[in-house]
Amino acid sequence: MSRHVLDDRMIAGLHLVALRSNGHDHEVAHAHVAAQVGTIGALLDANYDGSMTLEELLSRGDLGIGTTDGLGGELLVVDGALYLADADGNISSPPKSATTPFAVVCPEEPFVQFPCHGDRGSIEAAIVEAGAGRSVLAVRIDGFFEVVSLRSVERQTKPYPPLAEAVAHQHTFSCEATEGTVVGFCFPDALAGIEVPGFHLHFLNEQHTRGGHVMEYVLREGVVQLTEVDDLHVELPSGVDLGTPGDGDRETIRSVEGGA
Ligand SMILES: [Zn+2]
Numbered sequence: 001m002s003r004h005v006l007d008d009r010m011i012a013g014l015h016l017v018a019l020r021s022n023g024h025d026h027e028v029a030h031a032h033v034a035a036q037v038g039t040i041g042a043l044l045d046a047n048y049d050g051s052m053t054l055e056e057l058l059s060r061g062d063l064g065i066g067t068t069d070g071l072g073g074e075l076l077v078v079d080g081a082l083y084l085a086d087a088d089g090n091i092s093s094p095p096k097s098a099t100t101p102f103a104v105v106c107p108e109e110p111f112v113q114f115p116c117h118g119d120r121g122s123i124e125a126a127i128v129e130a131g132a133g134r135s136v137l138a139v140r141i142d143g144f145f146e147v148v149s150l151r152s153v154e155r156q157t158k159p160y161p162p163l164a165e166a167v168a169h170q171h172t173f174s175c176e177a178t179e180g181t182v183v184g185f186c187f188p189d190a191l192a193g194i195e196v197p198g199f200h201l202h203f204l205n206e207q208h209t210r211g212g213h214v215m216e217y218v219l220r221e222g223v224v225q226l227t228e229v230d231d232l233h234v235e236l237p238s239g240v241d242l243g244t245p246g247d248g249d250r251e252t253i254r255s256v257e258g259g260a
Pocket of ligand 1 (some may be wrong): 065074199200202213214
């Protein structure tokens, strides 16, 4: 198994390493290290072919989000288990042999937890304040949600349309008065293009039956837990380049994924 380093530098306090690997690579998870597959820029450009198995993804962390081959839905990793929301928000557990073109996971090791309630804006502000001085935050919110507005996408067929076009046909739905868990990340603006700058969160209800990509939410009562990430290892599929961190098309990213 060979892996080569394509790029290794510090960006906004984060140690960024871009890697190209050949074949399977079962690297173990490391504290504070997030493993990412692909880039949001590559996803915008319709690179939806999975390049890492979900089994390998799970070996790198027990909390995360992403999608599966062909934009097969909105993927969550919660407590080391895989959940996939289809276009209508119904959850299934994808096989570990399935692959992902875009995902990010890390070992969950919170440095802080605090009770929280309110709408998306007030909770994001509380998270930003609690995580001040840290470059990347892995986020988990467990609690009772008044409402969570969600979206998911149809699995795409080749020739793949650009993400903006695929998302134009997204399905939107909501979960109301439900216990559940939100997981995801808050990335700095300096990583726009590699990642979604700002918050990118996915939701799973307590029964593990409904979920998706979070657009808005109101938390009646819950607990926020934050894990610090100071290393990001980006695994680039063949044909996908890192691009220039910070050069991402923020407007398009915001329109398709939300975030900052
Ligand atoms: Zn998402």
